[in-house]
Amino acid sequence: MERREFDTVHDEYRxxxxxxxxxxVGAAEAEELTQETFLKVSRALSEFRGESRxxxxxxxxxxxxxxxxxxxxSFQERLRSLSTEEDKVAGALPDADVxxxxxxxxxxxxxxxxEMNACIRGVVEELPENYRAVLVLSEFEGLKxxxxxxxxxxxxxxxxxxxxxxxxxxxxxxxxxxxxxxxERDVFGCEPKPVELxxxxxxx
Numbered sequence: 632m633e634r635r636e637f638d639t640v641h642d643e644y645r646x647x648x649x650x651x652x653x654x655x656v657g658a659a660e661a662e663e664l665t666q667e668t669f670l671k672v673s674r675a676l677s678e679f680r681g682e683s684r685x686x687x688x689x690x691x692x693x694x695x696x697x698x699x700x701x702x703x704x705s706f707q708e709r710l711r712s713l714s715t716e717e718d719k720v721a722g723a724l725p726d727a728d729v730x731x732x733x734x735x736x737x738x739x740x741x742x743x744x745x746e747m748n749a750c751i752r753g754v755v756e757e758l759p760e761n762y763r764a765v766l767v768l769s770e771f772e773g774l775k776x777x778x779x780x781x782x783x784x785x786x787x788x789x790x791x792x793x794x795x796x797x798x799x800x801x802x803x804x805x806x807x808x809x810x811x812x813x814x815e816r817d818v819f820g821c822e823p824k825p826v827e828l829x830x831x832x833x834x835x
Contacts, residue, residue: 762797
């Protein structure tokens with residue numbers, strides 16, 4: 632019976648957790664951490680007593696898995712080594728209605744969205760982990776503030792403050808590091824601003 636229960640949970644939540652972890656750690660790490668999340672779910676499912684919603688419980692496990700990886704030395708070293716546009720695109724946030732609301736974007740729109748997601752991905756990766764978690768859960772997973780509070784183990788008031796500050800930091804970072812534009816077909820997109828020569832300091 633437990634095996635069938637786990638299969639049901641896995642089938643229902645796997646894609647959502649994969650999407651969430653892509654937003655937290657990037658696509659390159661998300662698949663492995665999704666497997667780790669559901670391994671933990673399978674081990675703990677028999678102890679779940681329904682004190683919170685099942686979805687909240689699964690997201691909480693995924694959040695702990697993601698934060699452990701974000702804090703690991705190996706992940707920090709990998710982030711420092713990622714410098715090519717290909718790496719950024721590989722870790723781009725999945726397409727979402729947040730950006731256009733269109734169900735079937737054109738090829739031009741898809742390319743523009745891919746560029747924009749890569750730009751935003753780079754900015755999100757630089758946010759402190761406490762802001763990143765609540766922003767991804769709210770903006771990309773569409774969860775309510777109270778659900779987010781249960782997942783991250785904080786008060787509702789604290790989560791509201793973090794969301795407000797996180798959105799402000801994200802907006803400021805995007806304005807500083809990304810150039811937004813519309814092309815001749817009125818397709819909205821963005822790209823990283825070029826690095827100023829004055830920002831490049833010679834190594835000692």
